[in-house]
Amino acid sequence: MQAHGEVKALSQRVRRVVAPNPGPMTGPGTNSYIIGESDLVVVDPGPAIPAHIDAILGCVGDRLRYIACTHTHPDHSPAASLLAEATGATLVGRTTADDRHQDLSFQPASQIEDDECVTGEDWTLRAIHTPGHVDNHVCYLLDEEGVVFAGDHIMNGSTVVIVPPGGNMAHYISSLRRLLDYDVKIVAPGHGELIPDCRGEVEKLVRHRLLREAKVFGALTEAAQSLDDLVAIVYDDVDPMMHEWAKLSLLAHLIKLEDERRTFKSLEAGIERWQVAA
Numbered sequence: 001m002q003a004h005g006e007v008k009a010l011s012q013r014v015r016r017v018v019a020p021n022p023g024p025m026t027g028p029g030t031n032s033y034i035i036g037e038s039d040l041v042v043v044d045p046g047p048a049i050p051a052h053i054d055a056i057l058g059c060v061g062d063r064l065r066y067i068a069c070t071h072t073h074p075d076h077s078p079a080a081s082l083l084a085e086a087t088g089a090t091l092v093g094r095t096t097a098d099d100r101h102q103d104l105s106f107q108p109a110s111q112i113e114d115d116e117c118v119t120g121e122d123w124t125l126r127a128i129h130t131p132g133h134v135d136n137h138v139c140y141l142l143d144e145e146g147v148v149f150a151g152d153h154i155m156n157g158s159t160v161v162i163v164p165p166g167g168n169m170a171h172y173i174s175s176l177r178r179l180l181d182y183d184v185k186i187v188a189p190g191h192g193e194l195i196p197d198c199r200g201e202v203e204k205l206v207r208h209r210l211l212r213e214a215k216v217f218g219a220l221t222e223a224a225q226s227l228d229d230l231v232a233i234v235y236d237d238v239d240p241m242m243h244e245w246a247k248l249s250l251l252a253h254l255i256k257l258e259d260e261r262r263t264f265k266s267l268e269a270g271i272e273r274w275q276v277a278a
């Protein structure tokens with residue numbers, strides 16, 4: 001495992017520093033990627049932990065031109081504004097509505113659009129808008145190497161949590177498939193090691209979500225059930241310690257099924273309940 005603060009070269013143009021914020025949702029910590037040789041961009045500078053910011057600054061010297069964020073969750077973007085202040089680099093990414101899970105300090109001058117590129121002397125970083133985990137999520141494809149910096153769209157070692165309303169399961173599944181429109185070879189996730197087979201990984205993840213959806217649908221009955229009832233059935237293969245998180249993705253599945261009119265929701269004594277649509 002890569003030590004926190006250590007700079008690891010992954011290819012000719014790509015280096016990685018892992019932030020010291022390991023945990024059940026962040027794996028070994030957030031991956032910050034530094035791309036380029038003469039002028040540089042950092043993708044996901046991570047949390048505002050001084051030792052991590054110093055590690056990035058030590059690596060980039062005075063060559064940092066851009067700071068790109070995949071999204072604005074607190075483990076991905078809070079170091080951005082501090083790094084921008086220290087280096088004069090330009091912020092790149094998108095913002096979203098405040099749902100109390102967003103880093104509001106990240107304020108790029110404009111919202112990067114799908115397929116828009118940021119370039120340096122020997123690199124092109126192409127934005128792929130991938131709503132799903134959260135609606136302002138962007139992946140960045142390094143055209144020259146076929147490496148996609150995937151943030152929390154694809155993780156290695158843990159499952160991406162979809163938190164409604166900013167997160168949306170139908171969007172997530174179609175955003176996974178969108179990566180297949182590009183010549184992507186390697187996934188560089190926001191957490192965990194490189195994933196060498198992008199197509200295989202996307203197909204596996206889509207299959208996993210659709211199987212889970214089938215399990216959610218299979219658990220619905222004509223009697224209305226709450227999230228607490230359903231999580232125990234649908235996530236019986238997941239550590240009960242993780243059920244509070246699983247409930248968020250469960251809700252995202254239920255919203256997708258509601259939108260498809262396969263379930264409907266009622267409110268009983270202040271508790272939302274779902275049952276199979278007639």
Ligand SMILES: [Zn+2]
Nearest residue numbers: 071073133152
């Ligand atoms: Zn996230």
